[in-house]
Amino acid sequence: MYQVLLYYCYTQLDNPEQFRDEHHRLCLDLDLRGRIIVAAEGLNGTVSGTREACAAYMAAVKADPRFAALEFKIDEVASHAFQKLHVRVKPEIVHSSLHHMRPHEKTGQHLSPQEFKELKDRADVVVVDVRSDYEYNLGRFKNAVTLDIENFRDFPERVERLEQFKDKKILTYCTGGVKCEKATAFLLEQGFENVYQLHGGIIKYGHEVGGEDFEGQCYVFDGRVAVDVNTVNPSVISRCRHCQQPSARMVNCANPHCNDHLPLCESCGEALGGACSEACAAHPDKRPYDGTGTYPKQSNHYTPAQGLASYRG
Incomplete structure (x- = not known):
């Protein structure tokens, strides 16, 4: 059994690049996959791994006093929710254009x-x-x-x-x-x-x-795309882009030049070959549609360890 961890913490990191490399190695050792953003203002991530790996990761992160306030949201899943691991240094842990804000000092x-x-x-x-x-x-x-x-x-x-x-x-x-x-x-x-x-x-x-x-x-930022959270009075409010019938089925448009993320019911998905419109369905570069509406990038023999040498920031 696997888990997905969702977490963030605003805190001061004096050397984000060094922290990023150390954190990447930790994730490699545990075979975690996902997207992690490191910045001078803190840490933000979503990762997946086995229960044992996630428990070890949470213990390691919480052992750092800078992350004493961090809380993990945990979901159970059948397999990895990501194909790759990315640990990147960026100006902010969430792109906001509010670089001057210091939420760990004053927030709602x-x-x-x-x-x-x-x-x-x-x-x-x-x-x-x-x-x-x-x-x-x-x-x-x-x-x-x-x-x-x-x-x-x-x-x-x-x-x-x-x-x-x-x-x-x-x-x-x-x-x-x-x-x-x-x-x-x-x-x-x-x-x-x-x-x-x-x-x-x-x-x-x-x-x-x-x-x-x-x-x-x-909406979640991993391979699940969307999750149910309401077990009390659930409903569906999104509608198929094409026929306007209620549908919570999210897909990416099969036209890679569009790639819009939208609700598309199964019947319209089949009729349009996974495209959001007839124009996109007719595009010569339209990707083959397998009924899922997801198009993972080819790994090209990628291994998570490549990230230590192949990119910065």
């Missing part, structure tokens, strides 16, 4: 899943989804305000849409919590006073309180 008040559940429907509260459009179109909390952003770096440009709610409590949420840390820090900087965030994000909310009132599925 954390709410446990139970506290979030108890507050979210009150009249003096507004729930705000800080994720991208393709994520919240697949699933979101009932009555949540969405901000029409293609990427989290667009968040600062959309904050003016929340000005009308300055007299309310702002409850933000995202997949695992990493985006909310910077989003709420920025809201506080912009003069919002009652700013909160769902600690551990949608994933932790699903684990601890059954995901009640989260409509649809939660």
Whole structure:
């Protein structure tokens, strides 16, 4: 049996490049796969491995006092959720264009899943989804305000849409919590006073309180693509791009020049050969469709150890 670990921690890393190499070697030793971002501001990752390997990894990370506040969200899976391992140094652990924010010093008040559940429907509260459009179109909390952003770096440009709610409590949420840390820090900087965030994000909310009132599925950044989090009152809110019937089946358009990530039901997927439109279905470079709608990159004899020598940053 395997596990997927989702985690982040804002903390000061004085030598991200050195930490990145040491962390990469740790993951190699444990045969972990996934995507890990290292920055001067901290660590952010999603990895998969055997239960034993994940337990050893969590123990090793938590043994570092810099990551004392880090929490792991754990899902059980049948096999690796990634094909490769990437450990990269970047300017931020989540691309936000808010380089000056220091969430480990000042951020919105954390709410446990139970506290979030108890507050979210009150009249003096507004729930705000800080994720991208393709994520919240697949699933979101009932009555949540969405901000029409293609990427989290667009968040600062959309904050003016929340000005009308300055007299309310702002409850933000995202997949695992990493985006909310910077989003709420920025809201506080912009003069919002009652700013909160769902600690551990949608994933932790699903684990601890059954995901009640989260409509649809939660988009995740691994091979599963989407996961169910609501075991209390589940629903499907996304619709097939082509026929508009309810569908939670996410695919990549088979046209590699489009590669849009979208809901596409099985019948339309077959009819269009995995493409998002007739134009993409007719494209000469369209990839063969095997019914999954996923197109993993060829490994080209890749081994995780290559990452130690083949790239930096």
